[in-house]
Amino acid sequence: MSIGLNVIRHRFNAWLKKRLPLSEEIQLSQKRIFIFPNKVGFLFLVLLGLLLVTGINYQNNLILSIGFIMVSLFVTSIIATYQNIASLVIKASACDACFVGDTVSLPLTLNNPNKTSKAGLFVGFDHSHAQLIPVVESQQNIRLSYVPQQRGYINVPKIKLFSVYPLGLLTCWSWLYLDFNGVVYPKPVELPFRSSDGEGLDDTDQSIQSGMDEFDGLRMYQKGDSLKRVAWKQYAKTQQLMTKQYLDYQGDERCLDWSVLSGFDVEYRLQVLCGWALQAHQQQSEFSLKIPGQTIPLGSGEQHLHQCLKALALFNYGVKK
Amino acid sequence: MAFNASLIPQPTLVFLFFNVFAALMLHVTRLPLWLIVFSLAALSWRMFMFSGRVPKPNWYMKLALVSAGFYGVYASYGTDLTIESMVSLLIAGVMLKPLEVEKHQSSYLLIFLNYFLCALLFLFDRTPLDFLLVIVVMTLTLGSQVLVHLYDQPNRMASLKLGFGLLLKSLPLALLLFLVLPRLGPLWTLTVPTQSGVVGLSDSMSPGSIAQLGENDELAFRVKLLDNPLPMNQRYWRAFTLSEFDGETWQQGRFYQANRASDFFNDDQPSVRYEIMIEPHEKNWLFAIGGSKPLTPEITVHSDATLESRKRLYNQWQYKVESNISELLPQSNLSRSERIRYTRLPSGSNEKAQDFARQLNEQTADLPQFISALRSFISDKDFSYTLSPGTFDGDDQIDEFLFESKSGFCSYYAGSVAFLLRSIDVPARVVLGYMGGEENQLSNALSVYQYDAHAWVEVFFEGQGWLRLDPTAWVAPERVESGLQRAIPSEFQGFKSQSPWLRELRKRWQAFDYYWNDWMLSYKGNQQxxxxxxxxxxxxxxxxxxxxxxxxxxxxxxxxxxxxxxxxSKPVSYEQKVYQALFTWLVTIDAANQGAVDRKSIAIPLHLKGLTMQGVCRELTKRLPHLEASLNALNKQVSAALYQPNANGLDKSKTRQLLSMIKILKKTV
Structure with a gap:
């Protein structure tokens, strides 16, 4: 594609974006709706022209009158096609957090405030891979698949909503810049963990201690053992207090430190930190995260993990684009 | 486009094919039988394809079918291009199209061709009923066009309703276009005739030629009398004259344009002005009574006082004429060549008749006496008027008619009388045209049907001109006084019910038909x-x-x-307005802090979303600590208006006050 065309496309997209700002909920108004005859419409017009010429040449008023009715149908269909998608409300709900390169499904809700149902709608990122929504009575939930390419707040490209209903002569469409309120984590890179003192973490360093994982056996109850771990069934049989023993990888305390990775570029550092965080979470280690401007104290569990991943995703991100 | 490449569901296809079938039925009376069978076979093949037992046609089957269609049209119509053959070719094409309609994209052409096919019916039939039928089939097709766009959730009734609604909504604009759009003349000359030819007069008269018309009740033309009434016995609509006789057939001679258009029209004589709406007969001749002066351009007056259009009439046409009401067509004398032409007879034909004429001439003193002798011969003897006189095989058909069978219709009488006159060297010619016209008081117009076709004689009186003689009136006066139906009720093929309300109904229908013609079919030019x-x-x-x-x-x-x-947009409450103003301010500050030029170019950060009024004020205070007091006051005022006991929310003036306060605060920054 030539550079000139790219410039035009860029300008157009910029204009479109300014005209149609990003938001969570969009009501299709005349400002947002575009309408133009499509290929079928032009075929119709060609045949209509032929019919009118036939009517003129044979001086046949009846053929002409059918021609006029068809001209008029074309005009009516402009309004009908427009009305079919006008005032539709499209709402973006929050999508799940995901990693760069994963497929995420974006939840959309279509609300029809009118009494008459909307029909034959297509929604998609491009014209040829659009998803059909045959009828929207009052509300319809759909999901669009999307693969994010950038970390940060999810930045979905413009979505096209279009319809040719009822006569197929015109395409009526709108561009949706929707804000899905999701966070995209960096794509994790799996590297062996390095702590801030420069030591690697080998498998040999992980001592097996009594933890919460695999059931290993029973031992005599000792003072301080949790009552939850007492094998009560055993006690009922033998009147002896036994404690259940589990195999566990000892969760050590890790500090995921930005400065360890000096020399790599920012994005790569974030990806490695992301990988480490996942690794640590998997191994049930407690970990803390230290990146410039933000430190997340030692912790563990899903919530902690997501907090750390979100911090990585939004590092130096500031605002949504 | 992928969305167009999806398959059309079966109910939609069935409905679509039904419409194609309906369009076929519109044309069915005119189509050759093979084409109807061919079309039905193609449609059934497509239907059987649903069950999967019949395969889809592959490319060589399609090629074979298309060739068969072409060959069939060629075999039925020959190589001459006619409207029928072209429409049949189009129909063959449209009927094959369903065989390859599977996806949305391919259905459009079929739908559009269906509209086209509907409209083409008007090349052949133009009655109000035809129009109604076409509108019905078009509505059905419109319904199927909507149905296609319901994709995999087809709903026939809903689609039909919507299609009909669209049609109704389109009518006002269509009506406006019909009324105001000027009608262009033909963009190029069309010389494609209709196949069957059009019913009407033929340009020669051999025995039997008019009898066929006697059985035809199609409309030939309509006359709207513009001023005076025209008595029944003066309704002789001349089309053209026949001057050449070869012993069997009367034919047109060559004519020359008259010197002046009004050569035969006499301003002093009583005259009548009228407008004729002529049905297309694909010839040039026009109809008028007696000596006429055309009031419409593009009309030629011939030396035999007949009128001719400069163009062949492939379409309905209207013209105005003023004519003298007189049996005499004034012409002072004949040129030598004219005299020869109008007295010439083939030698040795119909000897008996020639002898009879000479004998009669010797017995009578002058031409009027000769004519009255002829009249008494024909009316006294046992001559009869019938549309089925049987055929004459011999060479001397006039002899056979006059002295043996003595039964025939107008062309027999006219031909024989003209022959007898020429036998005694009196210039005479046969005139072909129509006699009569059914009156309709509702539309104030005369309808002339094909069964009104008539032939009569004009005989030349020296120094005076051509006098009209109608020998048919001698034998069957009812034919002239009250029309064909009274003359031969048993053979009459037109409308003959005696029931008064049926007659009334017919009258009303005719009146409606007249207005239909006047308004719908010939609405253009001057009338427009x-x-x-x-x-x-x-x-x-x-x-x-x-x-x-x-x-x-x-x-x-x-x-x-x-x-x-x-x-x-939905109305915004006053609280929302204040909130929006504060929120916009907040976002603008953030945008400016991040170096963005425009507030809209950044998205609202997550942590700012869903803030309450108080929250917004808090965030603003964080960024503009020096305004803390003012912002707090603002928040308190809004809260007070909303949440205090007896509070009714913000009103208009309060809102205006708050908004201007925000404006002032903004300026202080």
Whole structure:
């Protein structure tokens, strides 16, 4: 594609974006709706022209009158096609957090405030891979698949909503810049963990201690053992207090430190930190995260993990684009 | 496009094919049998494809089918291009199209061709009923076009309803276009005739030629009398004259244009002005009574006083004529060549008749006496008037008629009398045309049908001109006084019910048909101008263009205001207005802090979303600590208006006050 065309496309997209700002909920108004005859419409017009010429040449008023009715149908269909998608409300709900390169499904809700149902709608990122929504009575939930390419707040490209209903002569469409309120984590890179003192973490360093994982056996109850771990069934049989023993990888305390990775570029550092965080979470280690401007104290569990991943995703991100 | 490449569900396809079938049925009376079978076979094949037992046609099957269609049309119609053959070819094509319609994209052409096929019916039939049928099939097709766009959730009734609704909504504009759009002349000359030819007079007269018309009740033309009435026995509509006789057939000679258009028209004589709406007969001749002066351009007056259109009439046409009501066509004398032409007979034909004429001539003193002798011969003897006289095999058909069978219809009598006159060297010619015309008081017009076709004689009186003689009137006066139906009720093929209300109904229908013709079929040119003038008075072309422009601008404005009104945003409460002002301020500050030029170019950060009024004020205070007091006051005022006991929310003036306060605060930053 030539550079000139790219410039035009860029300008157009910029204009479109300014005209149609990003938001969570969009009501299709005349400002947002575009309408133009499509290929079928032009075929119709060609045949209509032929019919009118036939009517003129044979001086046949009846053929002409059918021609006029068809001209008029074309005009009516402009309004009908427009009305079919006008005032539709499209709402973006929050999508799940995901990693760069994963497929995420974006939840959309279509609300029809009118009494008459909307029909034959297509929604998609491009014209040829659009998803059909045959009828929207009052509300319809759909999901669009999307693969994010950038970390940060999810930045979905413009979505096209279009319809040719009822006569197929015109395409009526709108561009949706929707804000899905999701966070995209960096794509994790799996590297062996390095702590801030420069030591690697080998498998040999992980001592097996009594933890919460695999059931290993029973031992005599000792003072301080949790009552939850007492094998009560055993006690009922033998009147002896036994404690259940589990195999566990000892969760050590890790500090995921930005400065360890000096020399790599920012994005790569974030990806490695992301990988480490996942690794640590998997191994049930407690970990803390230290990146410039933000430190997340030692912790563990899903919530902690997501907090750390979100911090990585939004590092130096500031605002949504 | 992928969305168009999806398969059409079966119910939609069945409905679509039903419409194709309906369009076929519109044309069915005119199509050759093989084409109907061919079409039905193609449609059934497509239907059987649903069950999967019948395969899809592959490319060589399709090729074979298309070739078969072409060959069939060629075999039925030959190589001459006619409207019928072209329409049949189109029908063959449309009927094969369903075989390859599977996806949305391929259905459109079929639908559009179906519309086209419907409209082409009007090349052949133009009655109100035909129009109604076409509208019905078009509505069905429109329904199927909507149905296609319901994709995999087809709903026939809903689609039909919507299609009909669209049609109704389209009618006002269509009516406007019909009324105001000027009718162009043909863009190029069309010389494609219809196959069957059109029923009507043929340009020669051999025995039997008019009898066929006697059985035809199609309309030939209509006459609207513009001033005086025209008595029944004067309704001799001349089409053309026959001057050449070869012993069997009367034929047209060559004619020359008259010196002046009004050669045969006498201003002093009583005259009648009328307008004729002629059905297309694909020839040039026009109809008029007696000596006529055409009031419409493009009409030639011939030396035999007949009128001719400069163009062949492939379409309905209207023209105005003024004619003398007289049996005599004035012409002072004949040129030598004319005298020879109008007295010439083939030698040795019909000897008996020639002898009879000479004998009669010797017994009578002058021409009027000769004619009255002829008259008594024909009316006294046992001559009879019938449409089925049987055939004559011999060479001397006039002898056979006059002295043996003595039964025949107008062309027999006219031909024989002209022959007898020529036998005694009196110039005479046969005139072909129509006699009569059914009156309709409702539409104030005469309808002339094909069964009114007639032949009569004109005989030349020296120094005076051509006198009309109708020998048929001698034998069957009822034919002239009250029409064919009274003359031979048993053989009459037209409308003959005696029931009064049926007759009344027919009258009303005819009147409606007349207005249909007047308004729908021949609405153009002068008539259009007259109507438009009636509607908005005398206007020049420029004024008209001005009015139309204004109308279209108003229409456009109307459309835009409708769209604007249609999308009008929901009303915003006063609290929302204040909140929005504060929130916008907050986001603008953030945008400026991040170096963005425009507030809209950044998205609202997550942590700012869903803030309460108080929250917004808190965030603002964080960024603008020096305004803490003012912001707190603002928040308190809003809260007070909303949450205090007896509070009714913000009112208009309070809101205005708050908004201006925010404005002032903004300026202090």
């Amino acid at each position: 101008q007259a109507i438009l003038q009636d509607l908005w008075g005398e206007r020049t072309a420029n004024e008209l263009i001005g009015i139309l422009t204004v109308a279209f601008v108003l229409l456009g404005l109307g459309l835009f205001s409708f769209l604007w009104w249609d999308q009008k």
